[in-house]
Amino acid sequence: MKHSVTLKLYASLMEHLPAHAQGHAVTLEVEEGTTPVQLLEGMGVPMAQVHLVLVNGYFVPPSQRHRPLTAGDVLAVWPAVAGG
């Protein structure tokens, strides 16, 4: 079974978005049970460059990035950035 999730990539990770992405976001059909790490690796995103991971706006620490996404989740990912 597949379901859809939204992937958003920002800053230098944008180059890993597919051509049909709308701005920063792309909606993807993924197998149930797919985790953020699996999804990102599948898109060719180097995990060493993955720093800030949000699912539906909530921070996901590295230890929980192997937990499956659910239908309709929005996964947003940034490299190491800061500001102020």
Next chain:
Amino acid sequence: MGWQKKVLRVDLTAGTCTAEPLNMEWADRYLGQRGLATKYFVEEVDPRVDPLSPENKLIFATGPLTGTPASTGARYSVITKGALTGAIACSNSGGYFGAELKFAGWDMIIFEGRAEQPVYLLVIDDEARLLPAGELWGKGTWETEKALHERHQEPQLRISSIGRAGENLVRYACVVNDLHRAAGRSGVGAVMGSKNLKAIAVHGTKGTQVADPERFFQVVGEKKRILAENAVTGQGLPTYGTQVLMNIINELGALPTRNARDVQFESADKVSGEAMHEPRGSEGKPNLVRNQACFGCTIACGRIARIDKQHYTVINKPEYWGASGGLEYENAWSMGPDCGVDDLDAMTYANFICNEHGIDPISFGATLAAAMELYEIGAITDEQTGGLPLRFGSAEALTTMVEAVANGEGFGKDLGLGSKLLCEKYGHPDLSMSVKGQEFPAYDPRGIQGMGLTYATSNRGACHLRSYTVSSEVLGIPEKTDPHTTEGKPALVKAFQDVTAAVDSSGLCLFSTFAWSLEDIQPQIDAACEGDWSLDKLMEMGERIWNLERRFNLAAGIDGSQDRLPKRLVSEPAPTGPAKGMVNRLDEMLPEYYSLRGWTPEGVPTPETLERLEL
């Protein structure tokens, strides 16, 4: 060493410039810049003084690492009683001015009194003179720089000046140096304007010296490597600048939008750091031209931007076609989402005007946002605005009103009051998104709880740079905390406040702390300065500075009753996003914060605390 051990005192009333030895007893307890200048200030100025009166003083202060080879050692601060707040003000700037002042042999300049006619101060090494500035009055900071370079024929002259906003006593006027770096907040530029002081032009040839050169260069080299190898300071900040936060904070549901009625902006991606990289449709070139570093900085987060020549703001104004200081996150937020505006070039134009005429873009944008809400509820009408609809989302309102504020024309006079006085004037004080009279910046404390306590307790009014808990609550630096919980936040805020006060007294940039801890900064200070500068001493000094500022505010009549947030943030739940349904829970944090500070339940330092800190 580290210090030049010399203070320049300028009596604007008498027209005199006098050299004094730096008080080294105080330097040993307050280091430099923010801490040391605040010590001088509170010793010399009655806290009840009118900020715009001759009795207020204005101090330009460097730190012991300013102008040294330490990375980010570019900083200077302007310390005074703020025109916007009536509280202690300390506004920090980079660029090249601070280092040049140090090269001329001075740690700080203390201005007192008021000149009868407009003047500027010229400092060439030991020689300091006040000169007439009548021809410069009415000019912007850019023209002032150009005119002073032409007059003195010294390419290395570094200039700090006010524009028309400072002259017109706009409550949030700032001081601009090197064209687009600014001591931005609290209205330090209005204080300068009230003194008829147009500019300070400085050139120095003396260089800087440190106490232990061998150890200093070794440790500075080691620490530069840390900045270069850190992904944030080595790649993230130079590439995207602070503006990369726009999409992050929006995704978190903590982006104050339309005067904080909302917490997410539907067009955040159009005004983000990434958008500044995207080629524009009309000419195929992006808004961002390049990044830029301040003196000695190996991070280089600054944005240099250009407005599309076909954009309505500049199509007939070729003087604004060149590259200049571009949008950073806070000003992009204030003039973008907070006003509901999503026109990147219009925001860049407004930013140029803020730089040119010395306006704090955070307070300007937030004040305009308050005015837009007043307009939309009918409290302000076309009668006041001269027929211009001040509707959320109107780029025209933004770019028209920034000029009106600079020139003190029409409704710009009201906007120049700041949001607190503006909203009081029009009968809706709760619509001012400010604390102690200063507008809060780009983080909604309903979604980032620690920032509520940060804003409420900041000694200079609402500010993110007094304890940037976003670093921990959002970015995970130095370690991640939950932005939605209040637990642990009082201790986090206190720790950030004390460390920041120490960093702000050193001459280094706070942004270095995205990679450096105080443990990395301490050996650089210790090698540069005489005396024993241990970590414990720096932490205690940071706490001492915080309490020194607090005591000044208490004596000025700003007590614990003003450690409050705008009503909206504590009573209107966030309407969307991850923080939906939340308000800021300041009341859960404030008592514990006071207790950790060693203050009474009313927010007054206890005698034991003052004795412990030798205050």
